[in-house]
Amino acid sequence: MNLRAIWAIYAFEMARTGRTLVQSIVAPVITTALYFVVFGAAMGTRISQIEGVQYGAFIVPGLIMLTLLTQSVTNAAFGIYFPKFIGTIYELLSAPISAFEIVIGYVGAAATKSVILGLVILATAFFFVPLRIDHPLWMVAFLVLTAVTFSLLGFIIGVWADGFEQLQFVPMLVITPLTFLGGTFYSIDVLPPAWQTVTLFNPVVYLVSGFRWSFFEIADVHIGVSLGMTALFLVACLAAIWWIFKTGYRLKT
């Protein structure tokens, strides 16, 4: 195991985050704070409680997930796409490191950044809405698991992309809609039965539901199902990455 190489990549990526602090941390926090103001403070007072939880608080787990998913994917995708784009990938490919170590470095850094972001947003939420966390350990577990899984997905997208447009495509046109339709702002119980069934095909439902359960013990699907689906997605991403490095897809000729 080339631990120094993993550390070099990780530290390099974290330094990049540090340099782009406004874009990386401040912007998502401000965006999320706006959601709290609009949906929590302004509109939330007109919406009745959902399963005993004030609406402003109800949307907190969903909003954190929204940021966590898009940021994990974007960061990890950009992290590996950039060396490909400017040509510095040669150094990674010619270094005495395994594919696994490269993934730990990039995905680890992207996930770390997302988790920090999630925690900052959570702290921000306390200023706007009355919040309780019934299962803090589960909350952190879901946070980390989701950040890692979607950073893996982002890594795959970064390897696949051969233009900046493709890099933006998945976060903007796939992750964001799925999150909005995945019960971020509502409980899927309020949907007509047919739409509830359709919604169950949306993987984000399981993430938001499980995460929300760790806060309020209310969930759209059973916590075990949430965990299982997240783990399944994690394994699928790992399998895809294993295949990428085995075949050299889009990395080696």
Place this chain on the structure above:
Amino acid sequence: MSPIISISGLSKTYATGLSALKRVDLEIRHGEIFALLGPNGAGKTTLINIVCGIVTPSSGSVTVGGHDIVKDYRAARELIGLVPQELAITPFESVWQTVSFSRGLFGRPANPAYVEKVLKDVALWDRRKSKIVTLSGGMKRRVMIAKALVHEPQVLFLDEPTAGVDVELRQEMWQVVRTLRASGVTIILTTHYIEEAELMADRVGVINKGEIILVEEKAALMQKLGKKQLTLQLLDTLQEVPARLAPYGLNLAHGGRELVYTYDTKAERTGITGLLDDLSAAGIAFKDLQTTQSSLEDIFVDLVRER
């Protein structure tokens, strides 16, 4: 001493069907400067990229310092430093950061003193805090060299090191290369400038269309290069070279209508005056004469054209 790099039966066919290398065999000796000479698209970069792990070979094997580049890739790659043809460095880091990063990537423990030495060697020490974007092209190329050297490799690949580089920087670069060689580093450089190979290399390999068509000591090549030929077009056909002209080692050509004298331009005496005197003494008259020199370029062009 066993070779530092041993390449055998190496082939590469790209997905496009392009056959970039065809069963290449090549051995690089410890501590030499080897110039790989060839026209664009000959397979120089493909060969280097396979040894460095950037391109997957279709068949054949490569060992570096006795380590197979596939099975034992960590040990093999630790020995190698690569300076690719294109300038590629992340723009927003400082010189110090990017060079230190490379050392870490190759699994070496942090060693500020060594990073300092490398930066001084490539004359970048006073720019260590500068961001890459603020550097000139020549400085960026030196950063690339520093990145390739900072993990203390035994073999350095320089892919077209002087392409698009001005004369002054080229001189600096050669100075760096000479210093490295003196410290025992083996250097493999690709170029399509023959003068570069002449100036720097111990041995020269010529590659064309994916095949190594010649590997020779530069000194031997230079000897061919230093030779000049004097061709005398005779007035009357000769059956054989007269005995008194034997010391000149003349050859009869064109059915006895030409006499060819090969001489060394770098020798103290070319022997031309003596030859002409002896010719007239022997009563051999000529109507015209011409001299030709085969340069490395000629040899190279001939070799490349034959295939």
